[in-house]
Amino acid sequence: MHPHLQRITHVHLNAIANAPERFEAQFVNLTELPNLPKNAAALERGRQFHQVMQQHFLGLDVSPLLDADADLDRYFQAYRTSPPELLDGDRQAERALTSACGGFQLYGVLDLLVEGGDRAQIVDWKTYRHPPTVEHLRRHWQTRLYLYLLADNFEGDRAALSMTYWFAEAPEHSVVIPYSQADYDRDRADIQHLLDRLQQWLPDRFPTQAIAPTPALAVETMPELPLP
Secondary structure, X not given: OOOOOOEEOHHHHHHHHHOHHHHHHHHHOOOOOOOOOOOHHHHHHHHHHHHHHHHHHOOOOOHHHHHOOHHHHHHHXXXXXXXXXXXXXXXXXXXXXXXXEOOEEEEEEEEEEEEEOOEEEEEEEEOOOOOOOHHHHHHOHHHHHHHHHHHHOOOOOHHHEEEEEEEOOOOOOOEEEEOOHHHHHHHHXXXXXXXXXXXXXXXXXXXXXXXXXXHXXXXXXXXXXXXX
């Protein structure tokens, strides 16, 4: 594992692939980026909704959270009325998955993991006002890394894996992204390419600075951000 960058998340991969300057600003200099959303209330509400869904799948009472926020209550009622189609099986909220790759640890926290027999499903809760297109979701590094991590931690057929995006503002329009061995092979090659690029950057671009370790940027504590 690289001594400076302990965990690689989909946020890192997206920045490495699309914006090296953003990577340096966000993960080296810890600079607030100008294109991050400014609606702090909406970000906090998204975080709170994830907490609601985590407690719901743990069998805990969520009514105090719903009573305190009308939007949270509306989102949860939308889930009750139009839930995503879930596999029958074991359901684990906020499940962390890891995989070693190229001297780094790939890392993701799944909102919900459902494992049933020889199939497995990731579910991700989104509170965006305007859901992204299916193609955008399919190529985004959150989708690709999460499915890759699941495949690396799953002993069955990779074609039995999928990821479902459920949108609180459009609950009847869930998006299901299937997976395959070909997708896995492509993602593995692309991830390795990005990590190779990062390995080249580390001594050249950041010779004297230690990149902030992942605990300072823990995925489970980050607010929900729009998919770029």
